[in-house]
Structures are given as structure tokens and as C-alpha cells.
Amino acid sequence: MEGESLYYGLNALSNNMIMVDRKKLKNPNGLILGTPGSGKSFSAKREICNVFFVTKDDVIICDPEGEYYPLVHALGGQVIHIAPTSHDYINPMDINLDYSDDDNPLGFKSDFILSLCELIMGSRNGIEAEEKSVIDRCLPIVYQKYFENPIPENMPVLGDLYATLRAQSEVQAQRIATALEIYVNGSLKVFNHRTNVELDNRIVCFDIKDLGKQLKKLGMLIVQDQVWNRVTLNRFAHKSTRYYVDEFHLLLKEEQTAAYSVEIWKRFRKWGGIPTGITQNIKDLLASREIENIFENSDFIYMLNQASGDRQILAKQLNISPYQLSYVTNSGEGEGLLFYGNIIIPFKDRFDKNLKLYAYMTTKPEEVQKRKEEEEKAEAKAAQEEEAIRAFRRRTEAWQPADGEPEDLKQEVFLEKKERRPASAESDVKTAAEKEVPSLKLPEAFGTKQAAPTETVQPRRSKKPFVWTPGELEDEEYWLDADLPEEPLDEENPDRHYILPDDDDVEN
Numbered sequence: 043m044e045g046e047s048l049y050y051g052l053n054a055l056s057n058n059m060i061m062v063d064r065k066k067l068k069n070p071n072g073l074i075l076g077t078p079g080s081g082k083s084f085s086a087k088r089e090i091c092n093v094f095f096v097t098k099d100d101v102i103i104c105d106p107e108g109e110y111y112p113l114v115h116a117l118g119g120q121v122i123h124i125a126p127t128s129h130d131y132i133n134p135m136d137i138n139l140d141y142s143d144d145d146n147p148l149g150f151k152s153d154f155i156l157s158l159c160e161l162i163m164g165s166r167n168g169i170e171a172e173e174k175s176v177i178d179r180c181l182p183i184v185y186q187k188y189f190e191n192p193i194p195e196n197m198p199v200l201g202d203l204y205a206t207l208r209a210q211s212e213v214q215a216q217r218i219a220t221a222l223e224i225y226v227n228g229s230l231k232v233f234n235h236r237t238n239v240e241l242d243n244r245i246v247c248f249d250i251k252d253l254g255k256q257l258k259k260l261g262m263l264i265v266q267d268q269v270w271n272r273v274t275l276n277r278f279a280h281k282s283t284r285y286y287v288d289e290f291h292l293l294l295k296e297e298q299t300a301a302y303s304v305e306i307w308k309r310f311r312k313w314g315g316i317p318t319g320i321t322q323n324i325k326d327l328l329a330s331r332e333i334e335n336i337f338e339n340s341d342f343i344y345m346l347n348q349a350s351g352d353r354q355i356l357a358k359q360l361n362i363s364p365y366q367l368s369y370v371t372n373s374g375e376g377e378g379l380l381f382y383g384n385i386i387i388p389f390k391d392r393f394d395k396n397l398k399l400y401a402y403m404t405t406k407p408e409e410v411q412k413r414k415e416e417e418e419k420a421e422a423k424a425a426q427e428e429e430a431i432r433a434f435r436r437r438t439e440a441w442q443p444a445d446g447e448p449e450d451l452k453q454e455v456f457l458e459k460k461e462r463r464p465a466s467a468e469s470d471v472k473t474a475a476e477k478e479v480p481s482l483k484l485p486e487a488f489g490t491k492q493a494a495p496t497e498t499v500q501p502r503r504s505k506k507p508f509v510w511t512p513g514e515l516e517d518e519e520y521w522l523d524a525d526l527p528e529e530p531l532d533e534e535n536p537d538r539h540y541i542l543p544d545d546d547d548v549e550n
């Protein structure tokens with residue numbers, strides 16, 4: 043076990059730990075395959091955690107089901123929620139000057155924009171040669187301002203491409219522009235904005251669950267382009283970028299997005315990118331010779347339980363024996379075969395369901411529901427505590443000294459007596475010697491690390507009046523060593539009670 047080896051479960055035969063480093067493979071690209079519920083997303087999340095703790099790699103997730111955010115939040119990552127109604131935007135026109143290998147960053151970018159236009163135009167045979175030429179001619183015009191002065195405000199958006207196309211004389215240009223219109227001015231304009239989210243967190247998750255069917259594929263394609271942006275930037279920082287794309291079959295089903303994914307699978311390795319495709323659909327992976335390339339370019343395959351039809355296909359494709367196949371036949375969650383280069387290992391990975399981490403990774407509806415309820419409860423409690431602090435601040439800030447009261451009294455303890463005792467008999471007034479320290483009812487918010495709300499607070503003997511600033515109580519040895527006055531000091535402000543140290547309480 044060396045350097046950046048990660049844990050992938052126990053060897054089902056020997057019970058030894060399986061620790062491997064994908065970076066050592068000729069081709070670190072990976073696939074996670076299995077029937078619904080077999081544990082594909084779960085194992086991706088497991089790997090993401092290990093990557094986070096063991097390596098320095100960046101992680102980007104394309105999450106069409108909106109299920110990675112609890113884990114990403116727990117790891118301090120950034121979740122970008124892309125939806126028609128959301129205000130998180132990513133700009134498909136984003137580029138950086140290192141985007142391509144040669145001097146012209148537009149080289150790869152135009153591939154992407156062509157795929158994007160093809161997907162938008164939805165033509166069966168892709169876009170025609172003339173249309174490609176028109177787009178290719180427009181792109182340098184669209185990016186000219188940015189290349190002259192590469193500041194974020196000069197980054198073009200889809201609307202700039204649209205305007206440039208409109209300015210061309212050919213009918214082809216008008217045709218593409220018309221197809222783009224709905225994405226620029228119409229109801230699908232979510233991608234016609236400059237990027238307004240931080241993309242430089244170590245873990246970025248693009249949650250595109252709410253994009254709807256029409257926009258989802260487009261969203262996945264645009265996310266993939268953002269990943270490429272990051273990969274090109276990271277290459278210069280000598281950093282690897284792990285890219286997880288769940289529900290990968292959604293991309294493979296459409297010709298244009300499939301072709302772009304194949305490109306990624308070919309290109310990533312040399313640039314320090316490590317993609318992982320997660321899918322339940324083996325047939326989509328073998329739909330064409332071109333897509334099969336993805337299979338051939340993945341030396342890491344985490345194979346979970348398989349449906350019988352797929353098993354036969356896989357046996358042929360990967361040349362595995364019937365005995366080996368038994369490990370992916372009716373296997374339990376987190377059990378299967380690991381392909382690491384030429385090595386095949388049967389594994390089992392049973393994650394402890396009592397761990398908090400499990401709650402962040404599960405997709406079982408009842409467990410997700412339970413986690414949500416707990417989160418809601420915690421949120422409500424936090425909101426209540428915050429309100430208590432705000433109310434306390436409001437009261438303190440609104441307080442003004444009355445006639446004859448010292449100006450700096452505000453600095454001293456100012457407490458509202460929660461339950462006023464009835465006007466007391468004389469016997470109730472105690473001498474200093476008899477004095478009890480009153481029990482202090484602090485707002486809930488202060489009851490965490492500090493003294494419990496009902497705890498009796500021991501007097502600290504000092505003349506310095508105590509300044510109560512919410513949040514600073516941890517370090518403050520605080521005290522109350524005078525009884526609350528039985529009667530409000532100020533008849534007009536009956537809620538006003540304050541506490542000052544009595545002279546006889548002060549130690550010299």
C-alpha cells in the first residue's frame with residue numbers, strides 16, 4: 043500500500059483490504075456499473091470521501107438525481123443548483139487561455155460549441171458542413187473582445203453568439219440563430235448568463251435534477267465543459283481532477299453528447315483528469331463502436347450486481363469466466379468484481395449504517411426522509427437560537443440611560459427579568475451576607491458550550507462590570523452577584539433591570 047492508494051472494500055476470498063491507486067493505471071478512467079440499487083452511487087461517494095481525505099485532487103460531480111449534496115456539504119464543498127428558476131448560473135461560453143493544447147484556445151472550444159448547437163438543433167444527422175463553417179467563422183468574432191482583454195466582464199454569453207449569427211448573411215446562420223433563440227431570450231435562457239458561482243472549491247457538485255428532460259442533457263454537456271475548464275487549469279497546477287458523472291447513460295443515449303463524452307474519455311488522461319462514469323445501462327455503453335471506446339479506455343471498473351442479459355454481454359466484452367460472473371449475480375449492495383488493469387478481484391464493502399457518514403450517502407427513501415427530518419429540526423433550532431440572540435441585541439441596543447443613570451451603564455449587564463417575582467415583603471430583602479446568587483436564565487443559544495441555562499453562576503469578585511456580548515461567553519468567566527431588584531428601578535420602563543456589583547461583594 044503506497045501513497046495515494048484508496049480503500050475499495052475487502053477481498054471476498056481472502057478478506058484482505060483492497061487498496062489501489064487508480065493513477066497508477068495506464069488509463070485511470072473508470073466505470074461503475076450495476077443494477078438500480080446495487081450501490082453504484084454509494085461507491086462513488088465512498089471513493090469521493092477517500093479522495094478528499096487521502097489525496098489533494100479536485101472533485102467535480104455531475105449529479106442528475108440531486109443526491110450528492112448532503113455529502114458535498116458535509117465535506118465543505120460547493121453545490122451549484124442549476125434549474126430554470128435558480129439563480130446559480132454557469133456560462134457555456136466560459137473559456138480560459140489554456141483551454142486547448144496549441145496556441146488557439148478555441149480549438150477544443152469550438153468542438154464543444156458545435157456539440158452544443160447540434161444538441162440544441164436536435165437534428166438527426168448532426169449539423170451540416172455549411173452550418174459548422176458558419177459557427178466556426180463566428181467564434182473568433184464572439185471571443186475577440188475577451189482575447190484582447192481577458193477580464194470576466196468580457197466573457198461572451200450565448201446571446202453574443204446569437205447576435206453574431208444573426209449578423210451573417212447565410213440562411214444556415216439564421217437557422218442556427220433561430221434554434222438558439224429560446225435559449226437566449228425564451229423560456230430556456232438559464233444558460234445565457236455569465237457564471238456567477240464560485241467554481242474553485244475543491245469539491246464542486248452540479249445538481250441538475252430540476253433541469254427537466256429537455257435541458258438535462260444540455261446541462262450535462264455544459265457541466266462536462268466546465269470540468270474540462272478545470273482540468274486545463276489544474277494541469278498547470280500539477281493537480282488531478284476527478285470527474286464523476288452519475289446516470290452516465292443519459293449522455294450516451296444522444297449522439298452528440300455521447301461523442302463529446304468519448305472525446306473526454308480520450309483526452310482527459312493526458313491532462314491529469316480522472317473521469318468516472320456511473321451507469322446501470324450496459325447496453326448504452328456498447329451502442330456503437332465509438333462509444334465502446336469508453337469501455338476500452340477505462341482500466342478501472344467497479345462492477346456491482348448485474349442483470350442476466352447484461353452479464354452475458356459483459357462476460358463477452360471483458361472476457362470473464364462463469365465463476366467470476368457469480369460475484370455479480372444476485373450479489374448484495376456493495377458486492378461485486380473490481381477490474382484494475384488486468385487484475386480482477388471479487389470484493390465486498392459493507393459500510394456501517396450507524397455512522398453519520400452513512401446518512402449523507404444513502405439514497406433509501408426512508409433513510410433520506412429521516413435525515414431530512416433531523417436536518418429540519420436542527421435548522422429550526424438554529425433559527426430559534428439566532429432569533430433569541432437578535433432579540434437580545436435589539437433590546438440591548440434600544441436601551442437608553444434614564445436621567446441620573448451613568449452613560450456607560452449600557453456596557454454593564456442588562457437583563458430582562460423573565461419571571462418577575464411578586465412585590466415582596468420586607469423579609470424578602472436580603473443582606474449582602476445572605477445573598478444568594480440568582481439562577482440565571484440565559485436564552486437557549488447560550489446554553490450550549492457555556493453554563494447550562496439554569497446553572498447557578500458563581501460570583502467573580504471584581505469591580506469590573508461584566509459585559510455580556512453574545513457568542514463570547516465561552517471565554518468569559520461571568521457572574522451575577524447581586525439580586526435582581528425586586529422593583530423596577532424605572533417606573534416608566536418596568537422591564538428594565540440591571541445588575542451592578544455591590545461594593546461589599548468586591549474583593550480588594
Ligand SMILES: Nc1ncnc2c1ncn2[C@@H]1O[C@H](COP(=O)(O)OP(=O)(O)OP(=O)(O)O)[C@@H](O)[C@H]1O
Pocket residue numbers: 076077078079080081082083084085322375376391392393394403404405406
Ligand atoms: N457498500 C455499501 N454498504 C452499505 N450499504 C450500501 C452499500 N452500497 C449501497 N448500499 C445501500 O444501497 C442503497 C442504494 O445504493 P445506491 O444509491 O448507490 O444505488 P444505485 O446503484 O446508485 O441505484 P440507482 O441506479 O437507482 O441510482 C444505499 O442507499 C445504501 O443503503
Ligand SMILES: [Mg+2]
Pocket residue numbers: 082083084288
Ligand atoms: Mg445511483
